[in-house]
Amino acid sequence: MYDPCVKTLFIGKKIIYLPTCHSTNDIAAELVRKENLSEGTLVITDSQTAGRGQRGASWVTSQGQNFTFSLILRPTFLAPGEQFLLSQAISLGVRDFVSSITEDIQIKWPNDLYINDFKLGGILIESTWQGARMAHAVVGIGLNINQTHFESSIGSVTKGTPQRATSLRLETGQCFELAAQLPHLLQALEHTYLRLRGGRYEAIRNDYQSALLGYGEKRLFRGKDGRIFEGTVTGVTALGKLCIRHADGVQLEYDIKEVEWLWPDQYSSQETP
Known part of the structure; x- marks a missing residue:
């Protein structure tokens, strides 16, 4: 179980916890259609059975080992040509959280998190538009925290099987209490989202480029x-x-x-x- 976040203004004030589900993004999208959920509502699970990532890839996670959640945001201030800024801001928020624990975290375009060329997490944003206005966005985040062995569509050539994945535990040798770390992650996400809402577009673009994996290489x-x-x-x-x-x-x-x-x-x- 996760308690509402007391360290933020609105992100994580309402938390919907599901021990297991098929996809937090699908559930969050369904809830936001049926109910007038407040911005910052979080749908989080210990076990996701049909999660997905970029390019239609699946996102499989070990039960109770990692962060798997979806965040409901209402960035109605963004014009259609500015929607990638939301992806950049969210990526930077996750980057900032990880940077408080370990080094060498970078953003692999468009919004994956990598440490030394190994995948730590990913972001999938699904937006709903009403005319030229973004009505809401469901921000799905998967972040490997305590998992040490990877199977199926995520894995690593040296830190697991069969592709390329890592976790904070593999990188630091520490085991993390998820409930204790979640408020820090939500704070970091709210900080970068408020920068976005405050119109700090150029600063966000510059910070994203500085964090970009492979930039100049x-x-x-x-x-x-x-x-x-x-x-x-x-x-x-x-x-x-x-x-x-x-x-x-x-x-x-x-x-x-x-x-x-x-x-x-x-x-x-x-x-x-």
């Missing part, structure tokens, strides 16, 4: 045509597209479905053109 990518290429991340557009400068000096912008991030231990340099 040569990295490997796969385009939607299957071709592997080397490029340098130069930033993100206001609409949320990733900017990559190719080896020939040409800079292109990529949508989430147009480029896949690759890792040095997956492909040798001989495979790049």
Whole structure:
């Protein structure tokens, strides 16, 4: 069980706790349609059976080991062309929380959290619009805290199986009490959201770029045509597209479905053109 957060103004003041559920995002979206839930309401579970992430990937978590929750926000102040700012602000809030515990946390475009090229968590934001106004956003957050072994669609080549994942416990050697850490995470999220609500758009964009994994570095990518290429991340557009400068000096912008991030231990340099 989780108590309402006393350290925030509105985020986490109402907490809906479910021991297990299929998807906190789906439940939060259904509740916000049926009820006039206040901004900052949190739907949190110990076990999510049908969670999802970017690109339609599933998000599987060990029961009672990690944070799996959805937050209801009403960023009605954002114009359609500004909606990526919400993703940036939320990513920075999670980054700030993790930074208070361990170092080397970065944001992998568009909104995953990585430590030393291993995935710590992810964010999935699903928005509902009424004309040119965002009526509400359901912000799903999954953050690996105490899990030490990973299966199915999340894992790690060295810290678990079979892909790339890590947790705060694997990084620090400490076991964390989730109920004690949740207020600190909610405080960090509220702080960056209030910056967004206060119009600090440029500062948020700059902070996001500074935290961006691979910024200014040569990295490997796969385009939607299957071709592997080397490029340098130069930033993100206001609409949320990733900017990559190719080896020939040409800079292109990529949508989430147009480029896949690759890792040095997956492909040798001989495979790049």
